Amino acid sequence: MLDVLARVRSLPVMGQVLSPYSNPMWKITPSSQALRTLRLFWLRRSPEGSLEHDFTDAARDTRFLRDLYAALDEQARKSYGLVATPDFVADMILDLTVEPAVAKSGLPGFRAVDPACGSGTFLLGLFSRLFRRWTDAEPDMSPWQRAARALRSVHGVDIDPCAVSIARFRLLVAAMNATGEQRLSTVPDVPVVVAVGDSLLRGRGLRMWGAFPWRSLP
Template identity: 50%
Template sequence: MSCVSPQLLADLKPLLLGLEADLRELCRERPDVDEPLRSEWASAREANRTASAYEPWREELLTQVAVAWVLACVFVRFCEDNDLVEAPWLSGPGLRRQRALDQRQHYFQQHPTETDREYLYDVFEQMARLPGLGDLFDKRHNPLWRVGLSGDGATKLLAFWQRIDPATGQLAHDFSDPEWDTRFLGDLYQDLSESARKKYALLQTPTFVEEFILDRTLEPAIAEFGHREVRLIDPTCGSGHFLLGAFARLLRRWQLTHPAANPRDLVQKALDQVFGVDLNPFAVAIARFRLLLAALQASGIPRLRDAPAFQMNLA
């Protein structure tokens, strides 16, 4: 079971609203931020990719951007607290929180004119250089690179992860979990943004439903064609429950038939057989992160730096 506090989602919702307001204010006050968005909207209208007026179109985009900033930090925090990265950048339980504060101080000693926005961007760039994380923090596709938070907005986001619970004296949101349970990310995917939930009709698939469907689809296909020939695609993959379930089942087949093979090779074979697509960019990011952690766990790799460049079929 995940060690993530059940209070996380409740605390993130007002934070997200604050980030959206920060981005909205930047657009109002800075033409250099708003004008490229207006040009992008005009091009989308001309190409019939949207029928929305500019303001609602921009609101939807800013929600995507705000969620992307939050999710990027969640990915970093999970990696920090579970020792998937060597040194913390944002926060961490115990002494790791102070190490993160020291890391930030060192950054500003070298870059005294920059803000926490640049600091967070630097963290994300460092994460992107680790095996398997390049696509998660890709500047071409991740919305957080489209509109930056203000310096004050980034400071508030960073402070959220460093907050100490006065009732316990401990870090308010500790992601440490020896099982690397990532199902909580599905809760974030479903409930973090009310507007996104309504637009994409977000609803997590319960575990028993996932298992029931895989029992009656994937398993008969394996029985008929063999596990080597089977492929599974989830065209509305959401946060990846079916993909992870299928990956685990296919990997078990490879392990049973090739017990002496390199575990990493078998993991890649199973990854090659699952495909996921979703219109929601949050969903694809979460599914990718969850599959990566499942691949690391199955390969016995405790640190991202030691991981091979696992290939995943997600879009």
């Protein structure tokens, strides 16, 4: 399993999603029997020959990751107060806050942070809005340049490392959907700035796991 993680993490953009400093997968050590059982579970087929557990989705909607994590991990719900924000609520709040803020500050200077981002509902809505605005403002830019500028304005923090990993991956897939990219191996090393940390703590010297420095735009 660790070998698979290392191979996927070798892709430039997946280094952020699978960071050993914040992704709990590196601390999981299932037995070989458990891994075989898991593999057989995902390979199980119906009498007609189709996969019984098939998450193929042409739209690449990642909400099922948010919902699956919330449904499977009862401890996370209790420890971190993990509750998914309905999309219509997130859209309403973004309408009332982000739109007037962008109109006032302009796109280049705009930054927003969700201090308890969970699996990324607000972050995805924010990215989508900013990508559309950059497309309208700079139509001659490449899609990944516009995506990188939108991602630069999207910041998230959460105390739950699993939720942060999901949020990072969901943002990455949202950027791929926006640009039309089909393969992870060809995604440029764009910024996905979502960190593991406690937003209720303050002061210099606090460590935020998984916060990455800005990169030059592709």
